[in-house]
Amino acid sequence: EAGVTQSPTHLIKTRGQQATLRCSPISGHTSVYWYQQALGLGLQFLLWYDEGEERNRGNFPPRFSGRQFPNYSSELNVNALELEDSALYLCASSLPHHHPLNTEAFFGQGTRLTVV
Amino acid sequence: AQSVTQPDIHITVSEGASLELRCNYSYGATPYLFWYVQSPGQGLQLLLKYFSGDTLVQGIKGFEAEFKRSQSSFNLRKPSVHWSDAAEYFCAVASNTGNQFYFGTGTSLTVIP
Numbered sequence: 001e002a003g004v005t006q007s008p009t010h011l012i013k014t015r016g017q018q019a020t021l022r023c024s025p026i027s028g029h030t031s032v033y034w035y036q037q038a039l040g041l042g043l044q045f046l047l048w049y050d051e052g053e054e055r056n057r058g059n060f061p062p063r064f065s066g067r068q069f070p071n072y073s074s075e076l077n078v079n080a081l082e083l084e085d086s087a088l089y090l091c092a093s094s095l096p097h098h099h100p101l102n103t104e105a106f107f108g109q110g111t112r113l114t115v116v
Numbered sequence: 117a118q119s120v121t122q123p124d125i126h127i128t129v130s131e132g133a134s135l136e137l138r139c140n141y142s143y144g145a146t147p148y149l150f151w152y153v154q155s156p157g158q159g160l161q162l163l164l165k166y167f168s169g170d171t172l173v174q175g176i177k178g179f180e181a182e183f184k185r186s187q188s189s190f191n192l193r194k195p196s197v198h199w200s201d202a203a204e205y206f207c208a209v210a211s212n213t214g215n216q217f218y219f220g221t222g223t224s225l226t227v228i229p
Contacts, residue, residue: 033217045217104150107160
């Protein structure tokens with residue numbers, strides 16, 4: 001069974017541009033989480049989507065946005081890129097939030113975004 | 117609010133030595149607790165998790181962790197470290213009512229010969 005897949009693996013953008021990152025969850029998983037892992041800052045929670053709706057977002061400016069599609073895949077969009085947006089962006093998926101066995105998130109390999 | 121603290125930013129141990137990585141959490145009820153490992157350039161892999169029951173949890177790769185409610189801790193241990201264990205280790209807590217995962221800032225492990 002395929003795990004969580006993210007694309008692209010690497011992305012280089014210039015300051016001010018927009019970046020779109022994609023995530024495909026494990027089959028049967030409806031919850032998708034996005035995290036930013038900047039150097040030295042650990043994992044910072046960005047967004048949580050479940051069954052097509054945004055359930056929660058972390059302490060990030062509005063230029064970080066996303067959506068979840070009917071097939072539960074997800075996009076993360078970062079507008080007006082700044083140099084400090086350079087980071088590894090990790091996507092994770094889990095079973096539906098109401099599922100009693102939903103107690104584990106599976107992570108993708110991440111997208112390395114570099115803003116120059 | 118939930119939070120996780122990993123007091124050690126970086127730890128260096130000799131191969132074959134024992135290892136303990138510290139994790140303290142803040143949560144009002146019994147949390148779900150996790151340890152993940154991240155090898156360079158990779159995503160996160162689950163090492164072990166605690167939901168309830170036996171407070172000593174066994175994981176993959178010879179790791180174990182002990183939940184101590186009185187100390188709000190969930191420290192990760194391994195009796196004998198291998199060079200391949202060099203990685204970043206993250207402790208995480210999740211509520212038992214939702215899917216919000218909170219991660220610590222991670223502990224970087226270096227293993228020397």
